[in-house]
Amino acid sequence: MKCETTNAILTFVLGVFAVAGVIFALQAIFLNRELRSLTQLATRDNNSFLQIQAPTQSLINDVMAYNQRNSSAELTKLLQPTQAKPATK
Numbered sequence: 001m002k003c004e005t006t007n008a009i010l011t012f013v014l015g016v017f018a019v020a021g022v023i024f025a026l027q028a029i030f031l032n033r034e035l036r037s038l039t040q041l042a043t044r045d046n047n048s049f050l051q052i053q054a055p056t057q058s059l060i061n062d063v064m065a066y067n068q069r070n071s072s073a074e075l076t077k078l079l080q081p082t083q084a085k086p087a088t089k
Contacts, residue, residue, distance in 0.1 A: 060082050067075040 060079070063075065064079055067079060
C-alpha cells in the first residue's frame with residue numbers, strides 16, 4: 001500500500017534538501033574563490049611589509065647606535081617606545 005501523503009511529503013523534503021545542497025555548494029565555491037583571492041592579497045601585503053620593516057629596523061638600530069655615541073635626551077625619548085631588534089632578512 002502506498003500512502004500518497006507520505007510520498008508527497010518525502011518528495012518535498014528530498015527537493016528541499018537537493019536545493020539546499022546546491023545552494024551550499026555554490027556558497028562553498030564562492031567563499032573558496034574569495035579566500036584564494038584574499039590569501040594572495042595577504043601574501044603580497046606581508047611581503048611589502050617585510051620589505052619596509054627591515055630597512056626601518058636598520059634605521060632604528062643606527063639611530064640607537066648614534067644615540068649611544070652622542071647622547072641626546074630628545075632621541076632617547078623618541079626611541080623609548082621602540083623595542084629595537086636586529087633586522088632579519
